[in-house]
Amino acid sequence: MAQYIHQGEGTEIQSITGHYTVLEEGQLKQGDRPFLYVMGAAVVDSSCCGTGGGRFLNVPGYILSWKQNETIDGFAISEVEPVVNEEDRKAIKAILDRKFPNSQVNFF
Numbered sequence: 001m002a003q004y005i006h007q008g009e010g011t012e013i014q015s016i017t018g019h020y021t022v023l024e025e026g027q028l029k030q031g032d033r034p035f036l037y038v039m040g041a042a043v044v045d046s047s048c049c050g051t052g053g054g055r056f057l058n059v060p061g062y063i064l065s066w067k068q069n070e071t072i073d074g075f076a077i078s079e080v081e082p083v084v085n086e087e088d089r090k091a092i093k094a095i096l097d098r099k100f101p102n103s104q105v106n107f108f
Contacts, residue, residue, distance in 0.1 A: 001064060001079055001080070001081055002060070002061060002079070002080055002081070002082055002108075003077050003078070003079055003080075004036060004060040004061070004077065004078045004079075004080050005071060005075050005076075005077055006025060006067065006075055006076040006077070006078065007022045007038075007075065008022065008075070009022055009023060009024060009025065017044050017045075018042065018043045018044040018045045019042075019043055019045075020040045020041060020042040020043070020056075021040055021041050022038060022039075022040050023039045023040055023041055023055075024038070024039040025037070025038050025039075026039075027063060027066075028092075028095055028096070028099070030062075030088060030091050030092050030095060031091075033062045034062065034063045035059060035061065035062050035063060035080075035083065035092060036059065036060050036061065036062075036063050036078065036080055037057050037058065037059050037096060038057065038058040038059075038060065039055065039056070039057050039100060039103070040055070040056055040057075040058070041054070041055050041056075042054055042055075042056055054103075054104060055100070055102075055103045055104070056103060056104040056105075056106060057096050057100060057103045057104065057105045057106070058106045058107075058108065059083060059092060059096075059105065059106065059107050059108070060078075060080045060082070060108050061080030061081045061082040061083055061107075061108065062080060062081040062083060063078060063079075063080055064078075064079040064080060064081055065078060065079040066078050082107070082108055083107050089107055092105075092107075093105045
């Protein structure tokens with residue numbers, strides 16, 4: 001089990017090479033298990049190697065509890081079970097590819 005801290009749509013997170021923005025958080029089902037996905041857009045604009053960007057989807061895991069707690073700063077916390085089975089990852093990737101074509105899918 002792991003905790004996922006919801007950043008909220010429109011949140012921009014800075015890094016040394018650029019930033020990314022959370023565009024959407026949602027739930028979909030793989031079989032009878034709901035999973036959490038987070039769609040974002042990354043921009044590389046302060047790298048020594050040039051600029052670029054793209055859309056990505058992060059999958060924190062299967063949802064065990066949805067926004068049951070909060071951080072001190074008021075961000076919601078959900079509990080998730082990371083997707084470790086390769087067959088499940090392939091099935092989830094296929095679901096996300098149909099809904100969000102041409103996106104990079106990352107599992108945590």
